[in-house]
Amino acid sequence: MKFGRARAALTLAATLLLSLIFVSAFGQPSSGGQVALSGQFTSVVVCTFGQGASEEIADYLMAESGKRYRIHLPPGMQKPTTGDEVRVSGRVQGNDLYVRTLTNMGNDGPGNPSTGEQRWIVLLCNFQDNTTENVSVSQVYSTFFDPNDSSDVWWRQASFNKMWITGEVHGWYTLPVNVGCDPWTWHDLAIQAADPDVDFSQFDRLYILVPDGGGCGWGGLGTLGKFTTNTDDGPFYHSSSWGRSEYYNSLTLAIQLTTHEGGHNHGLLHAHSVAFPGEPIGPFNTNGAGASVTEYGDAFSSMGAWNWGSYSPPQKIALNWFNTNNVKTVTTSGVYVVDGYLTNSFVPKVLKVFRGHAASTNQDEWLYFHQRLPQGYDANLNYYGGYNFGAALCHYEWRQNNITGSNLVDFTYADGDVRNGALRPGEVWTDPYTELSIKPLYTIGDDLYILVSFGPLVSVTADPTVVTGGTRIQGTVQLNRPAGKDGELVSVSSSDPSSASVPATVLVPEGEMSAPFWIYTANVVNVTEVTITVELDSIEDSVEITIIPLAVTGVTVDPGTVTGGRTATGRVTLNGPAAFGGSSVSLSSQKPWRAQVPPSVTVNEGETSATFTITTTPTQATESVKIFATFNGVLKFATLYVATPVVEGIKLNPSKVQGGSPSTAIVILSGPAPAGGTVVTMSSSNTSVASVPMSVTVQPGDQQIVVPITTYTVTATRLVSIRASRFITRSAPLTVTP
Incomplete structure (x- = not known):
């Protein structure tokens, strides 16, 4: 600080001098002129608390001529940093410069460090038409620098003692202008007013306080970084803020406003x-x-x-x-x-x-x-x-x-x-x-x-997701990281436990990322959708399963035609694996007196089909019989044909005789003879050598009959065919010798 504090009110000579400087620096040029200028770039953030939804940042060029322009950059142009030396060309309109080209020459200043000591100079200023002094120098000093409760203490806490502030407060200075919202004029005049009292080379932060905002509507302003102003002490490389002095009667408002505008000075936005x-x-x-x-x-x-x-x-x-x-x-x-x-x-x-x-x-x-x-x-x-x-x-x-x-x-x-x-x-x-x-x-x-x-903490899968009721499905709980000590207990639930039941919890072992569990489905009447949900630490995942009613899809018989009295094999097939404990399918016959089936057949757990025996009775004429299978209200059938017996074979004993000696034929049917017996037609290919009865009757229940063969004397060996017929003809050769 310089010795011999100057009076706050400027002398008339100084006032006239500053007025001339003001006119020179801020006089209106001719509008619409194309210019090429060099100077220093500065950005200022306007803080109108509680108003607006966008950040108002005003950019300025302090030209080498001493004039300051509000500049407007075209969209997409890289904005310089406060304090950068730039060369621009563009169009001037009043105090506005609309930039066409810009060359950034860089910044030779010492930078804008955000750590270490920050040296503040605070100037209290009023106006020639409003000389209000609404806060004392000591009061302002306390809000900035008090060792127990101040902006300095706030910054030390916030920065973990990486940044702190020191400084001085001077004023009041009456600026030789009337109230009017012109912060840059105040900036230049305040420095000139305080120059006799302040060695600006010892500071790097400037804060100007004016009563009632000097006619402005904002709460404060702050430059985004530092720039250079010439003073009697040489170049003053500093940031600048402006605020309302009346706020500094309140320690709360003072700290909040100072740290806000000071944040802008360090390059921070809102x-x-x-x-x-x-x-x-x-x-x-x-x-x-x-x-x-x-x-x-x-x-x-x-x-x-x-x-x-x-x-x-x-x-x-x-x-x-x-x-x-x-x-x-x-x-x-x-x-x-x-x-x-x-x-x-x-x-x-x-x-x-x-x-x-x-x-x-x-x-x-x-x-x-x-x-x-x-x-x-x-x-x-x-x-x-x-x-x-x-x-x-x-x-x-x-x-x-x-x-x-x-x-x-x-x-x-x-x-x-x-x-x-x-x-x-x-x-x-x-x-x-x-x-x-x-x-x-x-x-x-x-x-x-x-x-x-990252990604679901826990997820669940089911395989398959479409099943028939009564089967079980394997579910899998999957973590996105290995389970911790003692494992991770994952909650499991079903949206319809009566249709698909699950365990209440699944433990994923320590170090593992997955664990299986069973989903048991029940027989359902209609297609049923069920959601299986897993939860860990309030993170949920789920999988949808579809349960289809278990039903019989078909019945087959093998063979499809069987001689009455013999058995056939039936098979029922389901649309999915049988339920736990097996699934019982009901059976019935259209003509149980002709083809009989058991009341039911059980498809074993996990299997999709089962066989059963069909017992038939002999019949004089072939009949068709429907075999029915019913499960879960679904009925299917197959047709079995029960045939009348036919001649299946004929055997001769002996098959070679001397003429005049008897032989026999054993006629075999395909099944037992029905009630009333079965008539078989007999014939010989040469009745002069060997003869048989024209027909014989196989008694009910019997499947064969012995038929006598009469032979006659021959002079040479003769071969005779003995035939038996009932729908099908079978024959056997008989050799008759002399």
């Missing part, structure tokens, strides 16, 4: 909140399409509107304030722990969770989770009785180039109040677009344990 229609986070890979952004919506960061909160995780990362290991990048499933946000330690305080790579924008999307505790100035964030303390707050970033801004997520979006928007222990959020799920589990001391799952 802390927003974000909302999507009907969900906390919108579709993936759309660059935030559909998002409704509230400009000052983050109620947990002083870069939002009027609150005590420490800067959000993305902004602290940008400021390089975190200690080693304070930010944990999460790309794999697991349980992670975060410490208190203001606890000065070397354990994670932020989980930077990968949502995915958005192919359409070629950008990564991230979610930042942390917890607030009633620590330091964060203790004032006790909304709803501390609802958010010990819970997971989330910030969503979908633009890689917007890290200096941040977007608070509201998980209780339905009530429109972000102040209760954290995920509390036991609650779970699952991203419907990426299957990422987040579940705060519990707290131990200051540590919050959070389960992060």
Whole structure:
């Protein structure tokens, strides 16, 4: 500080001099002129708390001539950083410069460090038509630098002692202008007014306080970084903020406003909140399409509107304030722990969770989770009785180039109040677009344990998914990570236990990722859909199974035609494996006196068919008989033909005789003779050598008959065919010798 503090009111000569400078620097040029200019680029954030839904950033060029222009860059042009030397060409209209080309020459300044000592000079200024002095120098000094409760203490806490402020407060200075919203004029005149008292080379942050905002409607302004202003002490490389002096009668407002505008000076944008229609986070890979952004919506960061909160995780990362290991990048499933946000330690305080790579924008999307505790100035964030303390707050970033801004997520979006928007222990959020799920589990001391799952934490499959009732299906529980110590107990449920029953739980053994279980289905009358659901740590997955009524699909008989009195084999076939304990199929015969079947046949468990015996009785004429099988109300039948006996064979004994000696023929039927007997026609191919009766009758129940053969004397050996006929003719050769 210089010796000999100058009077706050300027002398008339100084006033005239400054007025000439003002006219020279800010006089209106001719409109519409094309210019090529060089100078220093500066961006200023306008803070009108609680108003608007977009961030107002005004860009300026301090030309080498001393004139300052409000510049407008064309869409897509890369914006320089505050303090960069640039060359531009474009069109001037009043104090506005519409840029056509821009060349960035870089910045030779010492940079804009966000750590270490920050040296502040605070100037209290009023106007020649409003000389109000509504706060004292000592009061303002206390709000900035008091060792117990001030902006300095706030920044030390928030930065883990990586940044602190020192400085001086001077004023009041009456600027030689009337009230009117012209912050850059105030900036230049305030420096000139204070130059006799202040060695500006000893400072790198400037804060100008004026009563009632000097006629402006904002709460404060802040440059995004540092720039150079020439002073009597040489170049003054600094950031600049403007604020309302009346706010500094309140320590609360003073700290909140100072840390807000000071955040802009370090390059931070506003802390927003974000909302999507009907969900906390919108579709993936759309660059935030559909998002409704509230400009000052983050109620947990002083870069939002009027609150005590420490800067959000993305902004602290940008400021390089975190200690080693304070930010944990999460790309794999697991349980992670975060410490208190203001606890000065070397354990994670932020989980930077990968949502995915958005192919359409070629950008990564991230979610930042942390917890607030009633620590330091964060203790004032006790909304709803501390609802958010010990819970997971989330910030969503979908633009890689917007890290200096941040977007608070509201998980209780339905009530429109972000102040209760954290995920509390036991609650779970699952991203419907990426299957990422987040579940705060519990707290131990200051540590919050959070389960992060990429893809479903637990899933379930069934094989097959379409079955006949009464069968069992193998289900499988699948985890997306190995089960922990003592295994993972997964809950299982059925939407219709009477149709498909499951165990209440399935244990996935320690170190394993899956475990099987049985789903037992019951016989159903109609096609039935059942949902099998598994749940672990409030994460659910389900599989649909379809149960088809078990039914008989067909009956067959083998052979299809059988001689009465003989047996046939029937077979019933089901549309699926038989149920546990087997499935009993009812049987019946259209003509049980002709073809008899058992009352039922059992298809063994797991089999799809079973056989049964059909017993027939002899008949004089072939008859058709339907064999019926019934199961679960479904009836099927097959037709069996029961035939009358036919001659199946004939044997001669002996088959060679001397003429005049007898022989016999044994006639064999295909089945027992029916009631009344069966008449068989007999014949000989040469009755002069061997003769038989014209017919014989096989007695009921018998299947053969012995027929006498009479032979006659021959002079030479003769061969005779003995024939027996009933629908079918069979023959046997008889040799007659001399």
